[in-house]
Amino acid sequence: MSSKLNFRNLDKGLFAAPILIFLIGVFSVYSASFKSRELLVHTLVVKQILWMGIGILLVFLILRVNTFRLRDWAWPLYFVSVFLLVAVLFTPPRLGARRWIDLGGFNFQPSELAKLSVILVLAHLFSHKRVESLSKRDRLMPFIIVGVPFLLILKEPDLGTAVILVPIFLAMLYGWGFRARALLIFLAIGVLASPLLFFFLKDYQRTRLLVFMNPNLDPLGAGYTIIQSKIAIGSGGLLGRGFMGGTQTHLQFLPEKHTDFIFSVVAEEGGLAACLALLFLFGVIVKKGYALCGQTPDRFGSGLACGITTMIGFQAFINIGMTMGLLPVVGVPLPLVSYGGTSVITTMLAIGLLLNIHLHKPLF
Amino acid sequence: MSVSDKAQRLLFVTTALFAFLGVNLVWMQVIKGDAYRALSEKNRLRVIYLEGARGKILDRRGRVLATSRLGFNCSAIPWEAQGAIQQSCRVLAPILGEDAWTLEKRFYERPPGAFHTVLMAEDIGSQKAIAIEERLDRLPGFLVETHSKRTYPLGESAAHLVGFVGPIRDDEEDLMEIGGYKPADWVGRDGVEKFYESYLRGRSGGIQMEVNSRGRFVRTLGFERPTGGKDIRLTVDAELESTVQEYLRAQKGAVIVMNLEDGGLLSLNSSPSFDPNLFATREGRKKVGDYLTDERAPMVNRAIRGAYPPGSIFKIVTALAALEQKKITAATVFKCGGVLTIGGNAFHCWNLTGHGDERLAEGFAHSCNVYFYSAGVLAGVDAIAEKAAQFGFSKLTGIDLPGEKEGFVPSREWKKKVYHAPWYEGETANFAIGQGYLQVTPIQALGMIAGVAAHGWIFKPHVVDRIENVKVADGSSRTLTIDPSDLRAVIDGLDAVIQSGTGTGRLARVEGIRIAGKTGTAQSGQDRTHAWFVGFAPEENPKVAVVVFLENGGRGGVSAASLAALLFQWLKKASYL
Numbered sequence: 001m002s003s004k005l006n007f008r009n010l011d012k013g014l015f016a017a018p019i020l021i022f023l024i025g026v027f028s029v030y031s032a033s034f035k036s037r038e039l040l041v042h043t044l045v046v047k048q049i050l051w052m053g054i055g056i057l058l059v060f061l062i063l064r065v066n067t068f069r070l071r072d073w074a075w076p077l078y079f080v081s082v083f084l085l086v087a088v089l090f091t092p093p094r095l096g097a098r099r100w101i102d103l104g105g106f107n108f109q110p111s112e113l114a115k116l117s118v119i120l121v122l123a124h125l126f127s128h129k130r131v132e133s134l135s136k137r138d139r140l141m142p143f144i145i146v147g148v149p150f151l152l153i154l155k156e157p158d159l160g161t162a163v164i165l166v167p168i169f170l171a172m173l174y175g176w177g178f179r180a181r182a183l184l185i186f187l188a189i190g191v192l193a194s195p196l197l198f199f200f201l202k203d204y205q206r207t208r209l210l211v212f213m214n215p216n217l218d219p220l221g222a223g224y225t226i227i228q229s230k231i232a233i234g235s236g237g238l239l240g241r242g243f244m245g246g247t248q249t250h251l252q253f254l255p256e257k258h259t260d261f262i263f264s265v266v267a268e269e270g271g272l273a274a275c276l277a278l279l280f281l282f283g284v285i286v287k288k289g290y291a292l293c294g295q296t297p298d299r300f301g302s303g304l305a306c307g308i309t310t311m312i313g314f315q316a317f318i319n320i321g322m323t324m325g326l327l328p329v330v331g332v333p334l335p336l337v338s339y340g341g342t343s344v345i346t347t348m349l350a351i352g353l354l355l356n357i358h359l360h361k362p363l364f
Numbered sequence: 365m366s367v368s369d370k371a372q373r374l375l376f377v378t379t380a381l382f383a384f385l386g387v388n389l390v391w392m393q394v395i396k397g398d399a400y401r402a403l404s405e406k407n408r409l410r411v412i413y414l415e416g417a418r419g420k421i422l423d424r425r426g427r428v429l430a431t432s433r434l435g436f437n438c439s440a441i442p443w444e445a446q447g448a449i450q451q452s453c454r455v456l457a458p459i460l461g462e463d464a465w466t467l468e469k470r471f472y473e474r475p476p477g478a479f480h481t482v483l484m485a486e487d488i489g490s491q492k493a494i495a496i497e498e499r500l501d502r503l504p505g506f507l508v509e510t511h512s513k514r515t516y517p518l519g520e521s522a523a524h525l526v527g528f529v530g531p532i533r534d535d536e537e538d539l540m541e542i543g544g545y546k547p548a549d550w551v552g553r554d555g556v557e558k559f560y561e562s563y564l565r566g567r568s569g570g571i572q573m574e575v576n577s578r579g580r581f582v583r584t585l586g587f588e589r590p591t592g593g594k595d596i597r598l599t600v601d602a603e604l605e606s607t608v609q610e611y612l613r614a615q616k617g618a619v620i621v622m623n624l625e626d627g628g629l630l631s632l633n634s635s636p637s638f639d640p641n642l643f644a645t646r647e648g649r650k651k652v653g654d655y656l657t658d659e660r661a662p663m664v665n666r667a668i669r670g671a672y673p674p675g676s677i678f679k680i681v682t683a684l685a686a687l688e689q690k691k692i693t694a695a696t697v698f699k700c701g702g703v704l705t706i707g708g709n710a711f712h713c714w715n716l717t718g719h720g721d722e723r724l725a726e727g728f729a730h731s732c733n734v735y736f737y738s739a740g741v742l743a744g745v746d747a748i749a750e751k752a753a754q755f756g757f758s759k760l761t762g763i764d765l766p767g768e769k770e771g772f773v774p775s776r777e778w779k780k781k782v783y784h785a786p787w788y789e790g791e792t793a794n795f796a797i798g799q800g801y802l803q804v805t806p807i808q809a810l811g812m813i814a815g816v817a818a819h820g821w822i823f824k825p826h827v828v829d830r831i832e833n834v835k836v837a838d839g840s841s842r843t844l845t846i847d848p849s850d851l852r853a854v855i856d857g858l859d860a861v862i863q864s865g866t867g868t869g870r871l872a873r874v875e876g877i878r879i880a881g882k883t884g885t886a887q888s889g890q891d892r893t894h895a896w897f898v899g900f901a902p903e904e905n906p907k908v909a910v911v912v913f914l915e916n917g918g919r920g921g922v923s924a925a926s927l928a929a930l931l932f933q934w935l936k937k938a939s940y941l
Contacts, residue, residue, distance in 0.1 A: 175367065175370055221622070232404070272393045275389050275393070286382075290375040293374070294368030309374075313378045317378070324385070331732065363497070
């Protein structure tokens, strides 16, 4: 394989789409976190742009590595993630949860890294074992690989990130060779068992689920967010109320508006046009990602593409769905739009991996 | 099925999900868009926050030190009030007794770009509030909000102890995000109010209602009951607290009285003080700026945040160090000729004519510098520093009040590291009489004398006894290993300070109680010296320990000892002794 990289072969659409998504996010985060007396350099937006800068830098670093080389990272990264997930449980709680490790001003969220490392390890595992030739014990392996971080993340608690692991896992098992029917049965058991899980949930998570069923149950507390978010989205109309023009956003009706509920800001200020543009851009990533999955002869690359694409696609779906009141509120950031350093950098790492698979794909 | 077929299927599923979102977006934003916009624009949702009552702060007998009362504010919602602001202000002016033009100016003076409500008149009283409520239909965009206002019946007297509350600031996002505070909430800013914030605070609830374009109530959408905070009972005696503040008047300083049963404080005062009631209103908060620029620093709690040279009260530590090192005994005699030469430098006693031959007890009684120069040099800097650390100097006492300072105890290593110079014996002499680099807080000085009084038990000082009937004061303590005979020798010295005819602390004498104590007069670097007194009573069965510190208060044996006498008299009258 040639040692010289030809960046002309870079998938430009797959590179441009995340940056465009990020730009929509930058305007929305600026609007959502606007304070009249704050200097621009102190705003969250400047931080967010900094994270993105680091993210893009990482993309180019990843591109220099051969895809097959990435396997070597899989297990070490996985163990580091699990270690950090354990470590985070010993940090002081914030907002009733232990999700962040304070790295001198920057709050690192290990669960974000864990998602990516789970995908890498599964892709690595699946690349040298075929489903048909597996012993029963071997079949258990992927469940353990996902189960450990899944339970640790649930313990934090961070329901959103834990939930995201499920579609990723199912999609990758499917790609590996599990039958769709077996997976659907597995999913059904999971759903049926979830009332059991209900007892293990924290109070606020339970409230959120109940409120999802009926937002008017608690219109000031948990339901408040959903009602206000729906009003924000609905009042955006076709073209939105203009940048910085959203009353829902600026009247402090929307909580967590620069993080998990950023989509409401996009919708209120940018209207249907901005929402569909955002959906289209995520669609571009998803389409290109799954295409990579289907076309890459290397099984590792193919599995990796499958996991990453599912991760980004489902995160977008769950986040947008919850702000619209279509899904229960679980804390999932909208990739590259929500404010948050760990999320931005992890997503860009994932994009970097996709671009890498494309760039290093053997040509026929 | 090939991998590429499977990828196709996954793409299909995801696309379907995205399409589902898209369709719903069209439904919400285009088809139902007008209805939602109406909700956000014409018929507004309004949330009236109901504050959960903040817990009360009570003294040991249940007397109120901090409580909340209901107050009314008149506010305007800018985007609703704007249109008719001129007329509205004319309606409002006679009710509030203010000029219409002033009100209008206040409305326009709000920070630009802010969407918050504008506070038009604060704490207006129920009469005016009702009058405004009655005329609300002529005041579009105006509303009367209720707020609980914190009041402090003791005013200045307990300000440093009880602290105060202030409104949350815009830049305190952490509190809002993590603590679940809302923009209009109040948080403890100092003292007990701050330290026990998480117990005292109430959780606000509220009513969410729909109002029409004229701001009139249409219907209630939801209600969340507010919950109150917990009441906190202190170990402090409110009467003593105000009495001490009177004793101190405007004199800079601090006085602390400790109950030796469990280390609970009977009073903690710092002077000058401030009026915590001012923080309740915006007008009042403007005056707070004066406090902050006042060079007498009335906002600084000197009892726990001021570090000063202790002067002669530190001789207690020096004596114990020398006794423990077996360098002196109670019977060791040093001759004071008014001056001692160490390393070629003359070190003077405060009595320049000299005290003559003295044993340890006389050394204490006269607070003779020469005696303690000699004892200190024999013990050495390391032993004294070690003993000081055992008594808790240079460490936080762990009192349940915010912002405690550590003070400073020098050492040979420190001097070498910072000054790249060896430690001189002359410095040990200064150290031995509590001068030089040494800095202690009044609460640490109290810890020292309490430790002596309780025969080596060092209590963790605390001011809170119970939170809502749950005892929180653990009375935790640690022990010093002091030889009982050493302790006896020192207590005999402290006894002589008060009882002896030539004792420096004789002004602290009170009829009918045997007091042991020590005065201190510390060079401050300014014109006037700092005056100290530490002591306990009754000597044989100690019940209370006190520290009196008067910044630039002159001689410890005069100002501080006299104030201590008043304290002991009061404590006797109130049956604490």
